Amino acid sequence: MSTAFTFQGVQRVFGSKQVLRGINLEVPEGQFVAIIGKSGCGKSTLLRLLAGLDQPDGGRITRGEAARGAAGTRIMFQEPRLLPWARVTENVAVGLTGIAQGAAANARAADYLAEVGLADRGSEWPSVLSGGQRQRVALARALVGQPAILALDEPLGALDALTRIEMQQLLERIWREKGFTAVLVTHDVAEAVILADRVILLEEGHVALDLTIDLPRPRRHGSPEVAAYEQEILDRLLGRNAA
Amino acid sequence: MTAVTTETDTKTKGRGAPFRFLAPRGLIGWVLPLIIVLLWEALSRTGVITENVLPAPSEVLAAGWQLLLSGELVHNIAISTQRALIGFVIGGGFGFAFGLANGLWSRSRDVTDTTLQMIRNVPHLALIPLVILWFGIGEEAKIFLVALGVFFPIYVNTLLGIQGIDPQLTEMGRIYGMSPSRLFWRVILPGALPAIFTGLRYALGIMWLTLIVAETIAANSGLGYMAMQAREFMQIDVVVLSILIYALLGKLADSLARLAESLSLQWHPAFQRKDA
Numbered sequence: 196m197s198t199a200f201t202f203q204g205v206q207r208v209f210g211s212k213q214v215l216r217g218i219n220l221e222v223p224e225g226q227f228v229a230i231i232g233k234s235g236c237g238k239s240t241l242l243r244l245l246a247g248l249d250q251p252d253g254g255r256i257t258r259g260e261a262a263r264g265a266a267g268t269r270i271m272f273q274e275p276r277l278l279p280w281a282r283v284t285e286n287v288a289v290g291l292t293g294i295a296q297g298a299a300a301n302a303r304a305a306d307y308l309a310e311v312g313l314a315d316r317g318s319e320w321p322s323v324l325s326g327g328q329r330q331r332v333a334l335a336r337a338l339v340g341q342p343a344i345l346a347l348d349e350p351l352g353a354l355d356a357l358t359r360i361e362m363q364q365l366l367e368r369i370w371r372e373k374g375f376t377a378v379l380v381t382h383d384v385a386e387a388v389i390l391a392d393r394v395i396l397l398e399e400g401h402v403a404l405d406l407t408i409d410l411p412r413p414r415r416h417g418s419p420e421v422a423a424y425e426q427e428i429l430d431r432l433l434g435r436n437a438a
Numbered sequence: 439m440t441a442v443t444t445e446t447d448t449k450t451k452g453r454g455a456p457f458r459f460l461a462p463r464g465l466i467g468w469v470l471p472l473i474i475v476l477l478w479e480a481l482s483r484t485g486v487i488t489e490n491v492l493p494a495p496s497e498v499l500a501a502g503w504q505l506l507l508s509g510e511l512v513h514n515i516a517i518s519t520q521r522a523l524i525g526f527v528i529g530g531g532f533g534f535a536f537g538l539a540n541g542l543w544s545r546s547r548d549v550t551d552t553t554l555q556m557i558r559n560v561p562h563l564a565l566i567p568l569v570i571l572w573f574g575i576g577e578e579a580k581i582f583l584v585a586l587g588v589f590f591p592i593y594v595n596t597l598l599g600i601q602g603i604d605p606q607l608t609e610m611g612r613i614y615g616m617s618p619s620r621l622f623w624r625v626i627l628p629g630a631l632p633a634i635f636t637g638l639r640y641a642l643g644i645m646w647l648t649l650i651v652a653e654t655i656a657a658n659s660g661l662g663y664m665a666m667q668a669r670e671f672m673q674i675d676v677v678v679l680s681i682l683i684y685a686l687l688g689k690l691a692d693s694l695a696r697l698a699e700s701l702s703l704q705w706h707p708a709f710q711r712k713d714a
């Protein structure tokens with residue numbers, strides 16, 4: 196299988212603070228990677244580098260053929276960042292800027308809205324949607340340009356527990372359907388284990404743990420196998436802290 | 439954005455928001471003025487208010503009818519409205535342009551903002567003597583004053599509107615590859631619009647105020663001039679008529695601005711209809 200992207204000794208420094216100290220990571224196409232780590236350890240920094248919003252101070256980032264170009268990698272944030280003055284469909288069509296426009300863009304936007312379960316909400320203003328629905332619109336916008344890589348920076352962080360689980364299921368279904376490479380930053384270890392093929396733990400600017408989650412899908416919250424992986428990751432996360 | 443939310447109450451409750459000022463709910467606002475006029479008429483007729491203090495509404499109306507027949511009223515209203523609009527377009531246009539430029543480019547702001555803030559602190563009506571010296575009592579004097587008065591509310595609010603745009607939204611626009619002009623039309627301008635409307639409505643108030651003062655002091659036509667002429671000839675009914683017409687014109691301008699506002703800000707929660 197070919198490679199979606201590679202980080203080779205990637206460094207990023209803010210002032211005197213070295214946030215990433217040589218990240219090495221190779222992710223094959225179609226993999227679902229979760230990145231976890233303590234707050235401020237550089238997860239968002241890594242994701243912004245991946246999405247091309249920021250440049251590394253050292254090392255190399257290479258992307259596979261499909262992930263190159265502006266539309267090859269999309270990023271989704273904790274805030275939906277919808278345009279309040281654009282209807283839901285138009286907001287999704289923002290994801291087709293420079294790719295398609297007019298009726299063609301609206302038709303594709305409508306398809307992706309249906310994909311995230313909001314087929315009948317296209318003509319509404321974002322302000323009338325719930326938090327989870329807005330995040331689904333943001334997901335449709337990120338995917339409508341058919342990116343090879345989708346970077347997600349704690350996209351479910353602001354949602355309530357039930358909506359979170361629904362969104363996890365939606366995300367997993369769409370990922371399996373479309374086959375893009377997903378890189379999910381999350382502070383929820385359970386979420387990482389449920390969704391990811393592979394969990395990366397960032398610590399002090401390095402990859403401290405690279406764990407393959409070898410469980411069949413769909414995985415259930417609270418099943419013993421999931422709990423075992425969770426425990427392993429948590430031990431690693433907290434063990435270092437206590438030492 | 440904050441400025442419009444102060445009116446959330448009336449706006450969210452009003453059905454058919456864009457035409458609210460024609461709807462029955464809007465008519466309620468006219469009940470009180472009507473009562474006041476009726477009371478005034480009654481007090482005048484019973485002699486509680488004497489004629490040389492305040493003429494009865496019916497007499498004001500009669501005076502208005504006379505002036506209407508002679509064509510004087512229409513002529514003066516037309517002249518005043520024309521001055522107001524020309525001054526508004528010039529001052530508002532420059533205010534908008536500077537607001538945009540200074541909101542979009544920090545270089546432009548660094549160069550001009552201090553100067554503009556200094557000029558802003560001079561009450562523009564204090565310039566009347568100077569303006570008369572420059573322009574005499576010709577049209578330029580009035581238009582200049584109106585333009586100057588209108589400039590600042592539009593400038594300040596356009597600038598605030600642009601500076602207040604969520605940087606996360608502009609970043610989102612760039613991430614999705616919007617060109618600078620697309621970013622402007624899709625993100626920056628719509629985001630600044632609520633503040634621009636606040637400035638617009640404020641500017642309309644200043645527009646009339648400036649014009650009244652300027653026409654009262656330095657004019658030989660227009661509503662303010664009509665009022666001053668009437669004062670010289672002790673035609674108190676015409677004086678009162680002029681004041682009422684100013685009130686109506688001011689209200690009309692504000693209503694039109696509100697209509698434009700609610701039509702273009704339909705997305706804003708403060709303007710959304712409950713029947714959606």
Ligand SMILES: Nc1ncnc2c1ncn2[C@@H]1O[C@H](COP(=O)(O)OP(=O)(O)O)[C@@H](O)[C@H]1O
Binds near residue numbers: 232233236237
């Ligand atoms: N643009 C920036 N300028 C300066 N410091 C930054 C910038 N972005 C991030 N940092 C710093 O880098 C560190 C990692 O930030 P971030 O990647 O956002 O952490 P995380 O997402 O893991 O919580 C933090 O200490 C943060 O203060």
Ligand SMILES: [Mg+2]
Binds near residue numbers: 238239240348
């Ligand atoms: Mg972060």
